[in-house]
Amino acid sequence: MTPKTETYEFQTEVKQLLNIIINSLYSNKEIFLRELISNASDAIDKISFKAQTDPDILGDDTEYKIKIIPDKENRTLTVSDNGIGMTREEVKENLGTIAKSGTAAFLEALEKSKKEDVLTPELIGQFGVGFYSSFIVADEVTVLTRAAGEKTATRWESAGDGSYTIEETEKPGRGTEVILKLSPKVQEEEDFTDEWAIRRVIKRHSDFVSYPVVMDVEREEEETDEQGQPVEGGEKKKVVREETLNSMKAIWTKNKNEITEEEYNDFYSHISHDWNPPLDCMHIKLEGFTEYTALLYIPSQAPLDLFHPERQHGVQLYSRRVFIVENCKELLPEYLRFIRGVVDAPDLNLNISREMLQKDALVQNIRKNLIKKILEKLEQMDDEKYGQFYDQFGAVLKEGIHSDWENRDRLTRLIRYKTTRSEDKWRSLTDYVKDMKPDQNNIYYITGDNISAMLNSPHLEALKEKDYEVLLMTDPVDEFVVQTVTEFEGKPLKSAEKGDLEIEGEEEKDSETYSDLFQKIQANIEDKVKTVKPSSHLKNSVSCLSGEASDISAYMEKLLKASGQTVPETKRILELNTEHPVMEKIRQIHENNPDDDSLKDYSQLLYDLAVIAEGGKVDNPSRFNKLVGDLMAGAIHA
Numbered sequence: 001m002t003p004k005t006e007t008y009e010f011q012t013e014v015k016q017l018l019n020i021i022i023n024s025l026y027s028n029k030e031i032f033l034r035e036l037i038s039n040a041s042d043a044i045d046k047i048s049f050k051a052q053t054d055p056d057i058l059g060d061d062t063e064y065k066i067k068i069i070p071d072k073e074n075r076t077l078t079v080s081d082n083g084i085g086m087t088r089e090e091v092k093e094n095l096g097t098i099a100k101s102g103t104a105a106f107l108e109a110l111e112k113s114k115k116e117d118v119l120t121p122e123l124i125g126q127f128g129v130g131f132y133s134s135f136i137v138a139d140e141v142t143v144l145t146r147a148a149g150e151k152t153a154t155r156w157e158s159a160g161d162g163s164y165t166i167e168e169t170e171k172p173g174r175g176t177e178v179i180l181k182l183s184p185k186v187q188e189e190e191d192f193t194d195e196w197a198i199r200r201v202i203k204r205h206s207d208f209v210s211y212p213v214v215m216d217v218e219r220e221e222e223e224t225d226e227q228g229q230p231v232e233g234g235e236k237k238k239v240v241r242e243e244t245l246n247s248m249k250a251i252w253t254k255n256k257n258e259i260t261e262e263e264y265n266d267f268y269s270h271i272s273h274d275w276n277p278p279l280d281c282m283h284i285k286l287e288g289f290t291e292y293t294a295l296l297y298i299p300s301q302a303p304l305d306l307f308h309p310e311r312q313h314g315v316q317l318y319s320r321r322v323f324i325v326e327n328c329k330e331l332l333p334e335y336l337r338f339i340r341g342v343v344d345a346p347d348l349n350l351n352i353s354r355e356m357l358q359k360d361a362l363v364q365n366i367r368k369n370l371i372k373k374i375l376e377k378l379e380q381m382d383d384e385k386y387g388q389f390y391d392q393f394g395a396v397l398k399e400g401i402h403s404d405w406e407n408r409d410r411l412t413r414l415i416r417y418k419t420t421r422s423e424d425k426w427r428s429l430t431d432y433v434k435d436m437k438p439d440q441n442n443i444y445y446i447t448g449d450n451i452s453a454m455l456n457s458p459h460l461e462a463l464k465e466k467d468y469e470v471l472l473m474t475d476p477v478d479e480f481v482v483q484t485v486t487e488f489e490g491k492p493l494k495s496a497e498k499g500d501l502e503i504e505g506e507e508e509k510d511s512e513t514y515s516d517l518f519q520k521i522q523a524n525i526e527d528k529v530k531t532v533k534p535s536s537h538l539k540n541s542v543s544c545l546s547g548e549a550s551d552i553s554a555y556m557e558k559l560l561k562a563s564g565q566t567v568p569e570t571k572r573i574l575e576l577n578t579e580h581p582v583m584e585k586i587r588q589i590h591e592n593n594p595d596d597d598s599l600k601d602y603s604q605l606l607y608d609l610a611v612i613a614e615g616g617k618v619d620n621p622s623r624f625n626k627l628v629g630d631l632m633a634g635a636i637h638a
Contacts, residue, residue, distance in 0.1 A: 005167040010096055010158075018135055018160045029137050030190065033068075033198070034205035035130030036079040036178055038273075040066040041209045042326075043083025043176060047148055049324070050084065057148050061173055068202075068215040068245070070193040075182045077192055082175040085147040088154045091166060095131060095143065095156055130273075131178075135160040137192060138180035144169065145176040202245045208270045210321065212244040250321045252295040252342055256283050268297045272314065272340045276301050279389055281341075282377055290365045296341035296374065302392040306338060314340035317357075319348040330357040331367055335400035336374060338393050343370070375410050387426055390416050394426075395475040402480045412485050417445075417471040420455060420464065429488045432469060439504045442494040443487075445471035447478055447555040450615065458541035458613045459497040465539050466503060470496055479556045497614075499549035501536045514578055517590045521574070524603035528571065535575030542580045543610040545572040554614060574607060601627055 010018065044064045051058050061082050069078040086094060134141045139159060146153035153171035158164035171177075182192060190197050195217060202213055219241070223234030251259060251267045268278045279300040285293050296315070305311045312327035314337070321344065331343055345366060357363050378397075381389065390397075400411045416426035432443060444463055448454045454472050463470055473482070482493055494502065518532040529545075537544055547553065551570055552560075560567045576583055586602050605627050608618040618624045 005165050007163055007165050008092065008096055009163050014096065014132065015162050018132060018162070030192075030201045031205065032133040032136050032138075032180075033077075033079070033192070033201050035133045035273075037066055037202070037206045037209060037213060038270075039130060040079060040081035040083060040176070041211055043081050043085070044211050045326070046084040047082075047174070050148070059174075065212045065214050066209070068198055068213065070195070070198060070215070072191075072193045075184075075193060077180045077182060078177055079180075080175065080177040082173060085150070085174045085176055086145045086154065087147045087150060088166065088168070090147070091143065091145060091154045091156050096164060134178065134180055137182055139183050140181040142179040142181075143176065144171050144179070146171040146174050148174040150174075199245055204266070205270065207246045208249065208251060208267050209246055210248055210250065212248060213246045214242050214244050216240050217243045250318075250344070252283070252293050252344060253321065259283075264295075267295070268340065271316065271342065272297070272299065274299060274301070274303075274340075278340075279385065280377060280381070282373055284370075284373055286369060290362060290369070291347060292343055292345040292366050292369075294341065294343045294366075294370060294373075296339050296343075296370070298374075298377070298389060298393075299338060299340060300388065300392070302338065302396075306393075306396065311337065313337050316342045317348070318342060318344040320344070320346045324348065325357065328357070330360075330363050332370060332374075333367075333400060333404055335396055335398075335403065336371065338396060339374065371404075371407060375407060375414070378414055379410070386416075390426055395477055398475065398477045398481055402477070402484050408484070412488060415481070417473060418451065419472060420460065420470045422469075427469075427471075432471065433489050433491055435469065436491070437466065437468060440466075440468050441491070441504060442502060443471070443491045444468055444494055444496045444501075445473050445482065446496040447473040447482070447553050448615070449474060449555065449558075453615045457497070458544040458610075459537045459546065461539035461541060462501060462503060462537050463496060468503075476559050479553065479559065495549070495553065496537070497544075497553065498547040498551060503536065514576075514583070514587060516594070517587050518576070520590060520594060520599060521576075521603040521606065524600050525574070525607050528607055529574045530571035532574045532576060534578045537575060538577035538580075540577075541609075541613060542577050542582050543606045544575050544613055545610045546575050547572055554616075574610060576606065605631075 044066070047057065048064065064082060067078075067080040069080065071077070141158055141160070143156040144153060145156070153169050155167050155169040156164060185191055192198065192201075195215070198215065206213060217240070219239055220236045221239050222236055223231045225231055251263060264281050264283075265277050268281070269275060277300060278297040280298045282294070282296045284296070303311075313329050313332060315328050315331050317325040317328040317331060328343070332339055343366060345362060347362060348360075378386065378389065394416060397411065398415055401408055401415065404411065413428065413430060416428055417432075418424060419427050419432070429443070436443075446454050446457060446459060448457075451472055451474060454460075454474070460470055473479075482495070486493055514534065518534075522529060522532040530548075535544060535546075537546065545554070547570070551572075552567075554572075557567050557570070586599070589596050589602075590599060605624070608624045611618055
């Protein structure tokens with residue numbers, strides 16, 4: 001009976017991806033082999049892990065390996081493994097879609113690509129789409145796979161034209177074969193059926209894979225005697241032998257002085273699929289009560305999915321070079337999720353589960369030590385390198401201030417901000433306090449999402465006049481930072497847009513003279529403001545909106561609304577500059593006639609000006625336009 005063949009359409013995102021891959025002038029075609037070998041290695045990792053608790057699953061096939069089979073005559077290249085294999089449903093799920101966590105981020109990365117029609121190599125590996133890189137070099141891809149423990153196999157086939165077929169087939173053992181029908185070779189292009197081309201690619205990209213990558217190699221050998229010596233006049237004969245192409249060296253087990261920078265960088269590329277060299281690396285060996293080896297990297301570029309909820313951690317856990325867990329969240333906290341690398345703990349139980357990892361004393365001890373080492377590395381960086389790091393990962397590092405109580409002080413010293421006096425450079429809180437004015441008692445800050453608007457905020461006018469530096473907090477996480485870090489080196493952190501600024505030596509504002517007018521203004525706009533009062537913030541502007549010290553900031557309110565949360569309506573305080581000429585003229589109108597109709601318009605106009613000053617939108621633009629126009633008409637004389 002002929003097996004039933006079913007045809008399916010690729011997921012929309014896969015169609016887009018394939019179209020880009022097939023039609024792009026791709027400058028690093030060779031990475032397809034790296035990705036297929038990486039997938040094969042992952043499949044063997046999975047069967048190796050499963051075999052820890054179910055040794056019988058391996059049967060007689062206990063020697064793990066990845067085999068490369070080139071066929072020059074038919075222009076095919078096969079990558080075969082004896083890993084976990086896939087069921088029919090897994091084939092459909094894994095080869096017909098992109099994992100949800102990768103879809104949005106990958107498409108976003110394509111949009112941001114600087115080079116038109118070029119797919120950058122690191123994007124292929126970062127988003128779980130490595131298999132599709134096969135279509136860079138192949139007109140047709142066939143996958144034969146049999147899951148461990150299953151009797152039947154599955155055949156998947158596609159020409160990358162928007163659809164694929166699946167049918168039941170036979171395969172002698174577990175594992176997967178990916179067969180590429182290579183595209184016709186263009187002149188001067190590398191031939192991926194050539195032995196030396198394959199060797200070069202594997203040495204460059206897959207030398208550290210922990211399973212043998214093998215290939216049958218044909219050589220001419222002289223006839224030898226029983227002692228293995230050449231026989232004089234003997235015939236040469238062709239011999240085919242299986243050779244291992246990769247070193248399989250667990251680089252982290254070697255001494256630091258035996259490893260070159262190039263080898264460190266190559267290993268980073270292997271585990272991270274990132275072609276950019278790392279910013280820094282840490283090779284840690286701890287012996288004693290707690291023994292472990294760690295090779296950790298700080299990337300030079302933040303991945304585009306760094307803030308996606310589904311993003312996985314980048315540290316792999318081993319025990320005596322045996323793979324245990326990928327993306328091990330238990331080894332590092334969320335705020336260090338950008339770290340990539342491996343940790344090898346020889347005393348760890350090979351059968352340990354995710355649940356047990358969270359409670360394991362050894363793992364918790366390693367975690368504590370790793371955090372300490374990483375923070376030490378960051379503290380030791382010079383300003384230039386730390387600036388590069390902070391540009392990429394500063395917002396993530398700040399998450400730890402709210403979540404890691406034990407290391408809060410160290411993290412607080414590591415955070416940086418642009419300021420009103422830093423000229424777009426990062427400043428630490430330590431430097432800020434050191435440069436505070438003698439009469440300054442507080443560390444001032446303002447939160448928002450636009451540095452230009454923050455620098456020109458009317459809330460800063462009084463502080464600028466005193467030449468007080470103000471921290472410009474532009475990351476959403478900063479709203480949580482200031483709730484947690486309320487003081488630094490004995491100096492309170494104070495919002496520049498909430499409460500009294502507490503500037504030493506400032507004269508008490510004349511509230512008595514304006515008391516009746518302020519009550520009138522408040523009555524005219526009582527649905528919008530909590531109260532009206534003389535401003536401690538303003539020097540040049542006539543009005544601004546502020547809050548009580550305990551109120552949430554305008555930026556926090558904006559963030560909560562943007563995330564779909566219901567925010568209780570909080571009325572703001574309208575602050576008015578009693579030294580501004582406009583306020584004196586409005587006061588005179590009120591003194592002459594407290595019921596003058598123009599006072600309603602001026603009350604609304606003062607409020608609208610305050611809203612606009614903080615980047616908001618007025619409720620009635622048409623009315624605002626008319627009021628300003630009328631004022632201009634009255635003020636301009638021919």
